Amino acid sequence: MTAPIRAVAFGGGVQSTALLVLAATGKINFPTFLFANTGTDSEDPATLKYLQRYAKPYAAAHGIELHELHRTRRDGTVETLWGRLTREGSRSLPIPVRMSNGAPGTRSCTVDFKIKVIGKWLKQHGASRDRPATVGIGISLDEIERVNRRQAMPYEIPVYPLLDHDPPLRRHDCAGIIARAKLPVPPKSACWFCPLKTPRGWGEMRRDRPNLFHSACDLETLLNARRSTLGRDPVWLTRYGRPLADSIPEAQQTLPWLDLEPGDGLCDNSSCFT
Numbered sequence: 485m486t487a488p489i490r491a492v493a494f495g496g497g498v499q500s501t502a503l504l505v506l507a508a509t510g511k512i513n514f515p516t517f518l519f520a521n522t523g524t525d526s527e528d529p530a531t532l533k534y535l536q537r538y539a540k541p542y543a544a545a546h547g548i549e550l551h552e553l554h555r556t557r558r559d560g561t562v563e564t565l566w567g568r569l570t571r572e573g574s575r576s577l578p579i580p581v582r583m584s585n586g587a588p589g590t591r592s593c594t595v596d597f598k599i600k601v602i603g604k605w606l607k608q609h610g611a612s613r614d615r616p617a618t619v620g621i622g623i624s625l626d627e628i629e630r631v632n633r634r635q636a637m638p639y640e641i642p643v644y645p646l647l648d649h650d651p652p653l654r655r656h657d658c659a660g661i662i663a664r665a666k667l668p669v670p671p672k673s674a675c676w677f678c679p680l681k682t683p684r685g686w687g688e689m690r691r692d693r694p695n696l697f698h699s700a701c702d703l704e705t706l707l708n709a710r711r712s713t714l715g716r717d718p719v720w721l722t723r724y725g726r727p728l729a730d731s732i733p734e735a736q737q738t739l740p741w742l743d744l745e746p747g748d749g750l751c752d753n754s755s756c757f758t
Contacts, residue, residue, distance in 0.1 A: 488617060488618065489516065489606060489610060490513060490617070490620070491514060491516040491518050491606065492504070492514045492516070492619070492621075493619055495519070495622060495673045495758035496527075496535050496670060497531070497757060497758045498655055498658045498659055499624050499658050500758045501669075502646065502658035503620055504517060504539060504542065505667070508543070508545075509546075509665075512645045516548070516551070517549065519550065519552050520598045520601040521552055521553065521554050522555075522566075522597040523563075526565040526597075527676070528673060530670075534671065535552070540552075553602065555596065555600070565578065565579070565593055565675060569703065575714070577707065578591060578592040579591060579593050579675075579677070579678065580593075580680060581679050582720045584717040584718060584720075588679075593675070602619075603637055606639055606640065613639060616640050617639060619641065621643070621644055621758075622645075622646060623644050623758070624647075625646070625652040627655075628647065646658065672685070674756045677699070677700045677703050679720075679722070683732060687732050687733060690732055690733070692735075701727065701728045704720065704721050704727060705727075707719060
């Protein structure tokens, strides 16, 4: 009987790339890394570029299996998060938009496009309630509060190698591990239109990638046009209760305190931003 699976839920960001280096150098025992791609039209293009240019070649050179997974329908076609949001006639609102009262909306994007996709692969490869997979999660010490937000699935035992490290590792420690491996430090990973992006992140996008920023503005407009037709209140991609284009200046005009609201930029299931 083969040993139970040991795999890292790879987000493509700083913490999970540090786990890749630690696994490649024999510091932790995780021979498999699983990247659930929400869609080539949905993941941040910088994350996908890093995955192809650096993470996959590095993993292959060190004998690590790095699998890129997608959400597939029963007919075998791939569904993307962007496709679900923009499909004609769709009423689906799976991303954590801000409601008119400022509260975050409900979300299903992480569950449907990350957790279930990785879970499907694990179960197909033998993980079960009786033989759960050990799944490494890239949470560092400076965001330890995220541990309690992640609910374990019946087929897995989540572990936190960055916290178990002696001493526990912070994000800047992870960046150092990556740099010492002669790899560039990756950008923060998430869908490019994610409402959990910080104001500074939006401002940097507006400055450096204006086409992407304006596409996010168009998405917000599309979602609200649908909601207006249904007689519902508008929703927003930031906490400011007004259109993205009116809320976010270019990064050089952004005040530092705008990034300090607790919870901003944190996926509650620890599947993004790592």
